[in-house]
Amino acid sequence: MKLSGARMLCQALINEGVDVIFGFPGGSVLPLYDVLPEFQGLRHILVRHEQGAAHAADGYARATGKVGVCLATSGPGATNLVTGIANAHLDSSPVVAITGQVARAFIGKDAFQEVDITGITLPITKHNYLIMNASDIGSVVKEAFHLARTGRPGPVLLDIPRDVFVEEAEFNYPDKVELTGYKPIHQGHPAQIKRAAELINSSECPVIIAGRGIIISDACEQLRELVEKSQIPVATTLLGMGGFPGTHVLSLGMLGMHGTAYANMAIQNSDLVICLGSRFDDRATGKVSAFAPAAKIVHVDIDAAEIGKNVRVDVPIVGDLKVVLQVLNTLVNSKSRPAWLEQIQKYQREHPLCVSSEEDKLLPQHVISQIYELTGGDATIVTGVGQNQMWCAQHFLYTRPKTLISSGGLGTMGFELPAAIGAKVGCPKETVWCIAGDGGFQMTMQELATAVQDKVAVKIAILNNGYLGMVRQWQELFYDKRYVGTPLWSPDFVKIAEAYGIPACRVKNKKDVSAAITTALSYDGSYLIDFMVEPEENVYPMVPPGASLAELMEHPDARRANASSTFTVSNV
Amino acid sequence: MANSKRTLAALVYNRPGVLNRVASLFRRRGFNIESIAVGRTDDPKLSRMTIVVIGDNATVEQVRKQLDKIVDVVKIIDITGDDMVSRELALVRVKATTATRAEIVQMVNIFRGAIIDVGSNTLVIEVTGDEDKIDSLLNLLRSYGIREVARTGRVAMTRGGTIGSIKAEEEAATGRQR
Known part of the structure; x- marks a missing residue:
């Protein structure tokens, strides 16, 4: 049966399990x-700026582990997606971005709303297609989703000319993807795994650094098994x-840079x-050579790269x-490391988070x-970038994967609100908090309208300090x-929220x-709290840029706090 | 680490934009590509690239790994250390008067080149060999007056009777049995 390109695309998206498009x-x-x-x-959620669509798709992807989809028109619609695509690329988030393109006959002629989006996004996508x-739509969509979600996930862009949406053709949707140039390696090399196990078994003071790969690969259980069997502390x-549960004793x-002193000392x-x-x-x-x-x-x-x-x-x-x-765990010996763990506890006692x-x-x-405290830790936290982000990393203990959603690699201010909307759409039963600074919030606060129109309930906390806080902190310390x-x-911000009906x-x-x-939590719908926080509060500890992890600056009150535990927030 | 000349051989899909994807990664790392030669293989779906860059081992290896991640790149290997044969072809238009013509032809013969076009006061010479050979011919011709030079850049293959890993990948890519 012949279908139009547009219908083929929708059918292919449904075949790939897509239920929402931003x-x-x-x-x-x-x-x-x-x-x-x-x-x-296919539920369509209308954003107020295409950057919001890309971040929402990214937030959806990080909260669910599924592929997030965003859609924009040609030209400015496509370029507005760029920040969000780069953000997804740096944090290995599976996103498929679909852009319209001018009709085939107009490509390359500087037509109205024409931009070379495959050229523009070449270095910030895992792959892209015109x-x-x-x-070709069926097989390309199949490939695009396969690429986005497998191996090291990442964004894939599909650029589709206007007349291709209209063109009718036979819908060909393959069962399998054939990509000879793309074969992620899943099995680690057995000899190397064996060497790793030997090193773990013979080491006295090992540390694990656990990254997002643990979450993407759904390896939390295996990590925990390794940690508990071999008694290795985890940063x-x-x-x-x-x-890895933030509440775990290890x-x-x-x-x-803003990690705990004891994590950095342990490393x-x-x-x-x-x-x-x-x-x-x-x-x-920190400084790599040190x-x-x-x-x-x-x-x-x-x-491998x-x-x-x-x-x-x-x-x-x-x-x-x-x-x-799974393989490594069979080769690692059960071991207790009393001396090393005692040393770590000493770091924790002497250099707590203050x-x-x-x-x-x-x-x-x-x-x-x-x-x-009030959520019992049972919430998804979506942060902005800067001080608010670091405080969310330090003072909230995450016990489940996919519950901290944050722009890590690109550091995109304005990610928080649209990503929180995406996360809530993906996980409607989850309590989703958008933690913003007063700076970042103003970069994408137009998406409040999206939350209202599509009834997406997000709790918003603005840490309002009247500054671009992290930059100010650098100016205070280094300028x-x-x-x-x-x-x-x-x-x-209260009036802004009210103007949106929030x-x-x-x-x-x-x-x-x-x-x-408590009020925000008990309200059935979105709610915004404008916290007028201490204007010149800094994030500590801090490893100055270019310094080694050993050269960290602790909170000025750290020594005082050390004497009395009253004002100490320890991570353990 | 010391910089040296590296030769990379790549098998890529013969599709629009592939050269751009490959070249773009070198640009990002600030590499100047010394030469790049691209042509179809015996399978029209696939092209083979020979890329020559100057860089230190570790950086070139990092770029190679990044290039290997490109979906349209079937396989890319650094054949610098391997036993390989490499050739480059150059066309040279050189000034030739009745007085110098015979001399030039003689020199070209020594280099096993060929005269492929004769103008009223120029000759076009074709020569094949490694870069050093072509450089030496160009040095000798310089005194007569070189008008124009077109060089293909290096194409290379590993030596020996075994099929290289690129060939194996190519067969996998096209699903053909050997």
């Missing part, structure tokens, strides 16, 4: 929008949080680093973590701790307090924090 219409995708109502299984014949990366919390003093599904990002390693100086390094990753890229590796293992860990001891101030860390471009005027309140005092959070 999109924004325009001229070149009109033939597609025209047939959407025929496909009841579909020039309707008869997680920002994107790895939840891959959890060290996050490593890196620097270890004799073996076992890096699982992380790419040794500069924010995680990273874990005495340690041998085992690196497991499904992407990540191994040896940033850090010298003694045992490289290319493979899927779940598969590799917040200011000034009791009456409304500290942003307190807001996050309260959300943690002699010259606050250039960082003091931030903002509109009345109930909201403002919290100025510490004593009102928990009541506001």
Whole structure:
């Protein structure tokens, strides 16, 4: 039976298990929008800016593990997706982006709303396609979803000319994907796994770095088995949080620039680093040449190009973590490491995670701790980028995978609200909190309308400090307090929310924090809280840029707090 | 680490944009591609690329791994250390008067080249060999006045009777049995 390109695309999306598309219409995708109502299984969520569509698809993908889909028209619609696609690319998030293109006869002629989006997105997609014949749609969609979700996941873009949506052809939807140039390796090399096991068995002070690969590969159980069997403390990366329970006695919390002092100390003093599904990002390693100086390094990753890229590796293992860990766990001995674990506990006692001891101030860390307390940790946290993000990593203990959703690699301010909407659409039963700064929130706050129109209930907490806080912190510490471009005027966020029909309140005092959070939680729908937090609060500990993990700056109150545990928030 | 000349051999799908995808990765790492030669294989669906770049081992290996991730790249290997044969072809238009013509022809014969076009005061020479051979001929011709040079860049293959891993991948790619 012959179908139009638009109908083929919808049918192929349904075949791939797609149930929602985040999109924004325009001229070149009109033939597609025209047939959407025929496909009841495809829910369309209208965003207010295409960047929001890409972030929502990304948030949906990270919360569900399924492929997120966004849709935009040609030209500006397509270019507006670019930030979101780059964001998904750097964090290995499975997203399929569909863009309209001008009709085939107009391509390359600078037609109205024409842009070379396959050229533009070439370095920020896993792969992209310009579909020039309707008869190719079935097989290309099949390939695109296969690429997006397998191996190291990532975004794939499909650019489809307007007249290809209209063209009629035989719908050919293959059962199998044949991609000779693409064969992710799942089984790790047995000899290398054996070497890794030998190193683990013989090491005295090993540390695991758990990255997002643990979550993507669904290897949380296998990780836990390894950790408990061999008594290895675990530091997680920002994107790895939840891959290993933050409440576990062997959890060290996050490593890196704003990681816990004890995670960084454990790594620097270890004799073996076992890096699982992380790419040794500069924010995680600090100065690479001084990273874990005495340690041998085992690196497991499904992407061969990540191994040896940033850090010298003694045992490289290319493979899927779940598969590799299953084998590794059979080779690792049960072991207790009393001396090493005692040393770690000493780091934890002497260098706990601290917040200011000034009791009456409304500290942003307190807001996050309260959300943690009042949700019982049972929530998905979607963060912005900057201080709010680091406090969410430090003061909320994630016990389940896919519950911290954050822009790690690209560091995209404005990710929080649309990604939270996407996460909530993907997991309607989950309580989804969007934790924003006053800066990032204003980059995409137009998506409040999306949440209202499509009845997506997100709880929004703005940590409003009147500054672009993380940049201000750098200016305070490294630019002699010259606050250039960082003091931030903002509109009345409570009135903004109310203008969108979202109930909201403002919290100025510490004593009102928990009541506001309780109100937000009990309200059936979206709710916004504008927390007027301490303006010049800094994120500590901090490893200065370019310094090694050993050179971390602790909170100025750390020593005082050390004397009394009253104001100490420990991660354990 | 010391920079050296590396030769990469790649088997890629013969599709629009593939050259762009490959070249773009070198650009991103700031590599200047010394030469790149692309042509169809015996299977019209596949092309073979020979890429020559100057860089240190580790960086070239990192780029090679990145290139291997490109979906349209079936296989890419660094054959620098392998026992390989490589050739380049050059066309050279050189000034030739009645007085110098015979001399030039003699020189071209020594280099096992050929005269493929004769103009009233120029000759077009075809020569094949490794880069050094072509460079030396060009040096000798310089005194007569070189008008134009077109070089293909290196094409290379590993030596010996065994089929290289590229050939094996090619067979897998096209589903043919040997």
